[in-house]
Amino acid sequence: MPELDAGTNLILIIDDSADTIRLLSGMLKGHGQILFATSGEAGIRLAQAQQPALILLDVEMAGMNGYEVCAALKTDPTTTDCAVIIVTAHTGMGSEIRALEAGAVDFITKPFNPPVVQARVQTHLRLQQHTAMMRQLANRDGLTGLYNRRYFDKALTQEFERHRRQHLSLALALIDIDHFKAYNDHYGHPQGDICLQRVATAISTATRRPGELAARYGGEEFVVILPHSDADDTKRYGERLCEVVRSLQLPHHASATAAMVTISIGSVSMVPSEESTTLQLIALADQALYQAKAAGRNRAIVSTWPLMPRPIGKGSPHAV
Ligand SMILES: [Mg+2]
Structure with missing residues (x-):
């Protein structure tokens, strides 16, 4: 679009x-x-x-x-x-x-x-x-310059339909800054905003293939649409992005995970079927993000559909 x-x-x-x-x-x-x-x-x-x-x-x-x-x-x-x-x-x-x-x-x-x-x-x-x-x-999102949630929703619907018609794998990555509340509490909100901007720039730099789209999903969450990406591509993308953010070396003394700012990524790759919906795609990425956090954060986890059918949880499990 x-x-x-x-x-x-x-x-x-x-x-x-x-x-x-x-x-x-x-x-x-x-x-x-x-x-x-x-x-x-x-x-x-x-x-x-x-x-x-x-x-x-x-x-x-x-x-x-x-x-x-x-x-x-x-x-x-x-x-x-x-x-x-x-x-x-x-x-x-x-x-x-x-x-x-x-x-x-x-x-x-x-x-x-x-x-x-x-x-x-x-x-x-x-x-x-x-x-x-x-x-x-x-x-656009005013703080980070990435696409905003509204634009993302529109773009995802279009990409989902296109991948369904063409029987291609569409991937979605949900990205969350680890211990961001603690970061804000420790460094203050102005520094928190700078952190969001630095991470957003890193995401946008790592998201350069044609058709890839990075957006701010809300708060300290970002989302990336990866067209024509199977589980392996998606895994590589996630691992690279975690590395790019680590290499920013933004100190995070309030983090229980590392001495610097890190991210967790939950991704899903699927060929949309007639029955599947964008909400399912987002829920599966959300579930993978929860797993990445449960496994110790600072990592990327990919789930695939329908190879890993799990019940879709209610609410936003990674918010706990
Ligand atoms: Mg004339």
């Missing part, structure tokens, strides 16, 4: 007249990278592939007209965030309302007045940048 910030300042012109495309491209030089398409159908395909920040869309075209193209872009989740400005020779309230009803953010009339075109494009590019930033912030 990519965030839509890559398309910022990419401008797509959809117009069946090469002259208009040339004219608009000239006016918008320096405002962004210009792409163009000469039909509505080609424009939609290009928008899906490139996700431009802004689309200048001609109304009068052979095939799909601009209103139809606009409505199609707005109902497609991959292009719904692109801002569309309708371009037409028709003036008057009727066409303006029709453009807005189709989902356009603005309206430009021919013949063009270059300063007006430039000002409107500039305004909407700025708004798009702002929206992209807000969207990014809404998906």
